[in-house]
Amino acid sequence: MKKELSFELNGQHTSLWVEPGRLLTDVLREDLQLTGTKVGCQVGECGACTVLVNGAAVNACLTPALSVMGQSVLTIEGVQNGDRLHPIQEAFMETAAVQCGFCTPGMVLSAKALLDANEAPSDEDIARGMSGNLCRCTGYQKIQDGVRLAADKLRAKRQDTASGEEGQL
Ligand code: FES
Ligand code: FES
Numbered sequence: 001m002k003k004e005l006s007f008e009l010n011g012q013h014t015s016l017w018v019e020p021g022r023l024l025t026d027v028l029r030e031d032l033q034l035t036g037t038k039v040g041c042q043v044g045e046c047g048a049c050t051v052l053v054n055g056a057a058v059n060a061c062l063t064p065a066l067s068v069m070g071q072s073v074l075t076i077e078g079v080q081n082g083d084r085l086h087p088i089q090e091a092f093m094e095t096a097a098v099q100c101g102f103c104t105p106g107m108v109l110s111a112k113a114l115l116d117a118n119e120a121p122s123d124e125d126i127a128r129g130m131s132g133n134l135c136r137c138t139g140y141q142k143i144q145d146g147v148r149l150a151a152d153k154l155r156a157k158r159q160d161t162a163s164g165e166e167g168q169l
Pocket of ligand 2: 098099100101102103104134135136137138
């Protein structure tokens with residue numbers, strides 16, 4: 001029997017009826033039409049389905065939808081600010097860390113979880129933080145470059161914000 005799932009999705013209170021056992025990927029993509037979350041392996045190995053739950057990166061393909069009851073979920077659709085890309089998205093574009101783009105939503109969200117927790121990650125920190133996300137196209141160097149540039153951009157924005165200029169991270 002369906003249960004009502006109420007949670008915060010990309011900053012908005014969201015409520016819908018869900019069959020027990022349905023996965024978060026299916027509810028996001030099929031019920032809510034948020035197809036930015038990709039589905040690759042479906043066994044927790046590729047990271048294409050990465051979303052943030054209460055700020056932590058999780059594989060939505062392994063997450064029962066009802067387990068996010070009352071939690072805060074961020075998908076790629078909620079990362080940018082209006083029509084302005086998030087600095088991580090800008091950095092990925094500027095470093096050519098995007099080719100086919102299939103892995104990119106998950107990469108951006110893993111990078112966000114990493115950079116929210118560590119504003120100046122070492123190369124080892126970046127490699128570890130992104131280790132759950134696979135990419136068939138870019139090799140990983142450009143993604144590493146993208147995350148490093150994103151860290152620089154976010155630090156600069158924080159400084160602008162601290163000195164009173166407009167900025168949202
Ligand atoms: S689709 Fe979820 S980890 Fe691959
Ligand atoms: S850009 Fe194609 S899988 Fe990563």
